[in-house]
Amino acid sequence: MKHLFKPEVAKGIWTLLILLLVIKMSWFVVELLWLPTMGVDHSKESRAKALYYRVKLSPNDGAVPTTKRPVQTAGSIQDIKLLAIYNASDVTVVTVEYKRATKVLAKGETINGFVLEGAGSNYATFSKDAKTYQIDLIVSRKGEGSIKSAQTSAASAPSADQVQGEVIDAGDHKIVDRSLLDHYAKNMDDIYKNIGIKEIKKGKDLEGFSISFIRKGSPFAKLGLQRGDVIKAVNGQKIDSYNAAFDVYKNISNINNMTLVIQRGKEEMELEYEVN
Structure with missing residues (x-):
């Protein structure tokens, strides 16, 4: 049988295959021990949003919303308590308490800067600085102190x-x-x-x-x-x-x-x- 390759050629081919196999095995060992598993060492870009946001706290970037608290100003209408009312077609008189002192007011008279404008059966109206305020009558537990309206x-x-x-x-x-x-x-x-x-x-x-x-x-x-x-x-x-x-x-x-x-x-x- 006639040989296709000469012995020298066949020996050279086997030597080359063995060399390639050794190189491949060597590379596999290096890759396993020292190189990253994903190939190239780099951070993968992600489109997911962060769980926090950076916010500038500079006062020039706009006002920060705050919860407003009511301010108690001196001389509030809340300092005046309505104790009694007499209200007729021609006269309106009320009794009020201010700073633990009782005072009787006729229509047009002033207490603490508030002007008595009128009254109903259970309230009185005052004005100050072009604003109108209403105070409800305090009903005494004993039924005393409140003057009945003439319109009863x-x-x-x-x-x-x-x-x-x-x-x-x-x-x-x-x-x-x-x-x-x-x-x-x-x-x-x-x-x-x-x-x-x-x-x-x-x-x-x-x-x-x-x-x-x-x-x-x-x-x-x-x-x-x-x-x-x-x-x-x-x-x-x-x-x-x-x-x-x-x-x-x-x-x-x-x-x-x-x-x-x-x-x-x-x-x-x-x-x-x-x-x-």
């Missing part, structure tokens, strides 16, 4: 004929039953059913009050008051404003004696009363 319906208002208590003439003075004062202290509407009070003004200034009518046989008539009398003072307190008048009214249940100074015609008179 006739069905719910107590009758003037149901007033308990008498006025007894003792000569130089009159004795007034305390239950009578207690009734009028809690039922202001009944006062205006028995007596009419009219303002006395000089220009725009209020100077006092006069009696425009008195119901015949009423407790006020028994007090010795007459139509046309001008009330000047009560227990030494000059009655020349709604403040003064309602200061007397709100304390009427606490008095034991009362001196009423009136002007009748050209004569000034003193009427004395004992309360028991």
Whole structure:
């Protein structure tokens, strides 16, 4: 059989194959021990978003949103408490508490910079700096202190004929039953059913009050008051404003004696009363 290759050629081919195999094995060992498994050592680019963001804290990059807290300014309307209301078609008077002091205000008068503009059955409105504020009436637990509105319906208002208590003439003075004062202290509407009070003004200034009518046989008539009398003072307190008048009214249940100074015609008179 004739040989295809000469022995020298065949030996050279086997030598070359063995050399290639050795090189391949050597490269495999190097790759396994020293080279990275993924081939080229580089960071793979990722399109995933980071779990955090960088934010510049420079104040020039825009205002950081903050939660606003209410600021308590001095002289707030919240410092004023509404204790009592008298509201009629021609007059509005309220009693308020400010800095633990009680004050009676007529429409247009001011407390702590707030002007009384009007009132409803259970609230009063004030104004300041072209703004309007509303204060709700505080209802006392004992039912005292709040003056009923003159707009109360006739069905719910107590009758003037149901007033308990008498006025007894003792000569130089009159004795007034305390239950009578207690009734009028809690039922202001009944006062205006028995007596009419009219303002006395000089220009725009209020100077006092006069009696425009008195119901015949009423407790006020028994007090010795007459139509046309001008009330000047009560227990030494000059009655020349709604403040003064309602200061007397709100304390009427606490008095034991009362001196009423009136002007009748050209004569000034003193009427004395004992309360028991």
